[in-house]
Amino acid sequence: MLRTRHQLVVTVTATLAVSAACRDAPASHAGRPPNAPAFASAGTVPDEGKVLPVAQRPGKPLRIAVLGLESSPFWIPVKAGVQRAARELAGRGVTVDWIVPGELHTTEVFGRAIDAAVAKQYDAIATIAGDAGVAAYIDRAVRAGIPVATYNSETDTPNERLFFVGAESYTQGKAAGALMCRLVGPAGKVGIITGFFAVEAHQARVKGFEDALHADCPRSVVVGRVENQDKAEIAYQEAKDFMTAHADLGGMIAIAGSPFGAAHAVEEVGKAGKVHLVTFDAVDETMDYVEKGVIDATIGQDPDAQGHDPAVRLYNYLVAGQLPPYGRLLTRADVITKVNAAQFRAPRS
Amino acid sequence: MKDVLQAESPALAVTEDARHSRGAIGRLVAVREAGIFGALVALCIALSLASPYFFTLRNVFNVLQGMSTIGIMAIGMTIVLIAGGLDLSVGSVLAVGAVLTARLMTYVGVNAWLAAVAGLGAGLAFGLVNGLLVTRARIIPFIATLGTLSVGRGLAFLLATGPAGVASNVPMRDAGVGFLGAGYVGPVPMPVILMLTLDVIAALFLANTVLGRQIYAVGSNARAARLCGISVERVLIFTYVVAGGLSALAGIVSTGLLSTASTNLGQGIELDVIAAAVIGGTSLSGGEGSVIGSLFGAAIMAVVRNAFVLLGMPLHLQTMIIGLVILLAVGLDLRRR
């Protein structure tokens, strides 16, 4: 009995060593290329959402995995972007697979999904990477010769990914802060409804928002910060409470998920246009209130490009070694209002 | 027989006490709830002093409306807890009830009231499954309902999956059903009326019916209840069905309020619902509890959350304070006994 167990251990160890060696040795793309853009370099590119596949064709059929979520309407345009990329690349013998590994954006879910994509021998992977822990999985994939791009959200922990496509939370927050200052005037009172106190990206938006608000309107006051846990019913209640406690409330910002709950409260109390509401993203429920004028503005982040660009740029890298100019390709922080709402509506099918 | 009895001590030993000379309503608010009610009143007075906005009619109805989802669910949870059970799946049942109703109405085009009845039916069915898992399959309630918690959430995602293949919020814009959540009778929000009505009905039911008392008996001593001829299994199943139905109803009400059924509706709410019951004096080991107390418990939590905004509390206090309230309430309750 004891002997068999020893033998088993030896066999397993040997197998691991062999497979590791196999994986390391022949990969042509192993590791991050020396000419890749610096990890933290950032900028907006003119071909955002419009980047085209290069003319070269691959020597063999390629497979690209895009790992994402479907747990909220935000992902509808992202998925549409991925599907658009898939159509563009189909003619070149490339398969783009949209994979939903779970319901949460945690390391546990996405780390495992990256490992699985490596095991399935995809030629490139695009993934969201909101948690610091995902960095280790990305590095392992890259060392195995599979280039990785991140999109939508990424950790500050440096890793071997080629590039990132998405919004920068702090910058987005700043845009919202400047906007709020213009809406409420120099000494306005503002309530903040964040998603989760514990989520880095949400807090970065809050920080950007407050920095810009105070820079532009030094006499403005933040009357409270609460979390709605991405839930409409909580946002609704908190918005009502803010308006009850501060009859002269100038505005509210809803940082994260389900901001329409707050909009519903403003509409119900009849303060649309008096209490100015700024939100993020352009899901249908939010857009309804933008069109009604209850939400003054919502800050977009071009989710379509976040879905489309990583796959196409990964293809361009695989077949032509083409690399984008920045490590972080920041998507546009569109300010969506009643006036321009129509062009940001998610495509209805 | 007579000889033995007469040899014994004198006259009738039972003395009257004041408690049971009260009427039906008086009995409802027995000593048990007085403590928690006192705490609620004290909290409200403190808040009135701290903020001039607290004790306005508008804010009071705001708070009541805000607690209505948890309040309605706490009725069912309390009944389950009294019988010695536990239901962790209520939040998911809430979402299933809400999303199914909205989907049938908006995507399928079913008559709004029929859709609401279907959503309610789904909640009752979920409760039945919970009850059968606990009684027939003999899976302990924590595990059984932990399982259906996940299954239910998955079902909500499935039901909310729109044409784009992504789970989404399902709009529900029927004025009739929406009235349950968004309507007002005079100045009183409809969900508040629903919550208070259901709570009084449940309190009367528990105090005055055979089944109500059997629920307490099963939670107090299940083996003795069985030897008293009570069908313990049937009583337990009933409590889970009630909890499921009320959760689905709460889902439909909160969908009516926001005109949208979100997939994350009620995620994690089971702990708030249990907390409301526990603050209200319901025992997790069964046999003890009252739905009136649970409503007070839910009210205390709602008032505290209201204070976060009214007083502009910092975030660490916001996250800490609910926990402190639970510890304080349960600690005081233990001292009182």
Next chain:
Amino acid sequence: MTPSPNVERVPNATGGPLLLEVTGVHKRFGGVLALRGVSLGIRAGEVHALVGENGAGKSTLINILAGAVRRDAGRVVFAGREVDLHSPAQSQAAGIAVIHQELAVLPTLSVAENLFMGRMPARAGWLERRAMRAASRDLLAQVNLDVDPRVTISDLSLSQQQLVEIARALSAGARLLIMDEPSSSLTDHETRRLLELVRQLRTKGVAILYVSHRMAEVFAVADRITVYRDGAYVDTLETAATTAEAVVGSMVGRALVAGLPNEHRHPTETILELRELRRRADARSGAYVALDGVSLTVRRGEIVGLAGLVGAGRSEVARAVFGADPVDSGEILLDGHQVRFRTPADAIRMSVAMVPEDRKALALFLEKPVRWNVTMVRLPALARAGVVRRARERALVLEQVERLRIRAPSVETPVRALSGGNQQKTVLARWLITRPKVLILDEPTHGVDVGAKAEIYALIRALARDGVGILLISSELPEVLELSDRIVVMRAGRVAATLDRSEADERLVMLHATGASV
């Protein structure tokens, strides 16, 4: 007629060095004097039986020797030294091991782990599994048990688990092995194996205190027999020089309680009949038979006493009749019609009532008011459209409280606050208001004070006068003898004898209950 405490008498008349010497041990639990200056002397390497009726004090003495209960007074000398025995650890360190009736194995662990729990062989924190397994095999061989030490212990039969416990005791260096009713869950074959092992251990110099009320076993293995009665030492006898009847005579001791003639009652009509009821207690192992073909009858207005020692299957009969436990085979006839109660609710519908043993665990809702406890069964009849009619409920409860003299501050007082007697009366009231045709009483006066006991006796007689058929289970022989018209004696899941009131006395009942008569 109770024997005087016999402290000065040295229970070691015929010499040989004593391994254990107990003298003058007293123990009081609340108001009950459980041990009154008892003695016990066990020689090294002997098998010594301790016998007595239920409540004689055997269990208390075992618990004192195990270190689980502290004595109030008296001396315990073990291996020449006076010992404290303030904790189980002390007792074990001294070399005393107890094999309890309820085994104390850790069910999810392996046999080897059970054997070495608390002292597993390890090097630098790593278990030496191989060494442990080898040592386990040796230990198991000592008790003639051939099982793989790696199997989970709950996969073994109860008999095998018991042997593992014995092996564990031996490996811990036990010099005195106390076995408390070791054969109670064993089959005949397993019992013979156990007795064989006991003899074998004696040759190895281990002393054994064999506590049992089964005379056949006692006479098969014991060198000497000590008898306790009502918490007092009675006698120590050489097995070879006595008979089972003489031992039972010492166990019973008191004069026959002269039963009052059960006046004016001439029960004739059979109301309850059991035919060959059988039930296995443990469906999985199938080793232990709870009911092994029980047949008996109860007539209208008759009190049938069900006597027997603990574990004889009396409560199992009660539960089977009441539908609380399923039966494997056999028939129950009520009023001449065959019935099959699948739940207590079925039995209640047919006017059968049962006051179970252990009222706190099985009958009362302790935190709930007296009112509530009394009407729990009858509640549906007190309701209209499911709503309880409070006034009627209260009136009914007050009537019962008065009739049974339940002493409580109020009918709203939680029943926990009542004395044992009043709690028991509350349970009786619950069943009286159902107007039963058959009433099963399982230990109706257990833990009840003398006054309440007399009241309960009077009540039982009055019910019989009214034509209720009563099946009375009691471990107190005088109670059974005083109240019963007939006495059914049970032993090992079977009816050992049915005695008429006129012929029954304690000695005869005990002879049948212990099996000394066969």
